[in-house]
Amino acid sequence: MKKYVLVTLVLSLALISNLKAQDKFITKTGHVWIHSKTPVKEIEAHNHQITSILDVKTGDMIVSAFLRDFKFDNQLVEEHFNENYVESAKYPKVKFKAKVIDIASIDFSKNGTYKRMVEGILEMHGKSVTIKKEGTAVVKDGKIKATAAFTVTAEQFAIVIPAIVKDKIQKDIEVYVDFTYTPYTK
């Protein structure tokens, strides 16, 4: 009898400590969009179905997105993006594994705006590219709104842009990130 009481006690203690330490935040509707503008053509695509988990204790951050979920204005451009450039049938996912530097100095229990460097590896089209850029986190009522912007080039990911369309695509393609994380519960 004593044994069971003790085990239950220990178990419930472990559970409570787990619950208390709300150190993981998640979003499943993360928004990322890419933008390119040249005098000839403006191209923009949005993805609203991005999953990301942020560990505010360690600063670990992980993002997963499907390239097929990027929606373009023009159907033909979307098909070309998937078939000829990112080859989403072969490489369906984009992954970003990163660390938020000096996350420990942010008090996530208080509302406020914080800027921190984020450094990580972006995996796409079979290539890994290191991205380092400052991101903004707005903490409001237990939610974290994280935004950032950076640029990538097609060459970094070994994506060949033929000469005929070169003047239609910006060399540095802009990437914007807008995630609203909520506490992770499970």
Next chain:
Amino acid sequence: MKTKLFFTVVIVLLSSTKLMSQDLDKLLDAETEARTEYTAGTFKATRLINGQSIERMQTGQLDFRIDHRFGLITDSYNAFGLDQSNVHITLDYGINDWLMVGLGRAAMEKTVDGFLKFSALRQSTGKINMPVSVSLFLGADMKGSNPVTTADSLYANRFSYTSQILIARKFTENLSLQLMPTFVHRNLVVDPADQNNVFAIGIGGRYKLNSRVSLNVEYYHSLTAHSASTYNPLAVGFDIETGGHVFQLFVTNAVWNTERGFITGTTNNWMKGDVRLGFKISRVFPLIPRKDKSTEIEKQVGL
């Protein structure tokens, strides 16, 4: 007893610390819900060559198409067909996620044609597994040329209708095949050997030679007896993607551009080499842009 208790505590502690340091990767995988991956790009265009493919325009996308075919290659007097031309201009529009409409005008018999194309099934893997894509095509042709006989002058006699079930499967990134059971009804047939109701089966496919060029083949076989001067249409061609266009270059024995026309009214025999050069150009205009630009963040962060 005490040792047992000790082990229990250790195990519980261990398992809880394991929970804490759980790999974010695994957590993410657990959170990524099962998806249905719909097969995209079975064909490059909404037309295989002469006829339809299972592809459709997406919501709000307008496709302006020009179908142009020359005269017979065997006709040396007309510079091997280059002196002659036969044009069909169409506007196709994606109403929603499963319905596309089209309106066209063909020079042949001054035909006005219209159609509806429904996407009934979509090839997919994952949560929903579907081996094929199926589209339903319903089209109507109206002859516009001046009547030559009394039967011709009757308004109802100017109409013909085509119904098709398009069944396609993208076997690999490069190979897609399509089967097209077809029913054509013509309100008026001139030759007594011809039938008002014609059943035909079409078969076709494409093989991608590289990411921008594919080789296409399409053949319709009539299952209904018809006059001796009518042949089954065969077409062989290439789909070529340029920046903003899909360009289709082909040879075929069909002079007609509309479905009922080339299925029931092809009068040249490809086995005798009576084929013509043709091309189709497709230009897509997004009428309803899918933009959901949130400019605020751009102002916030800037580059």
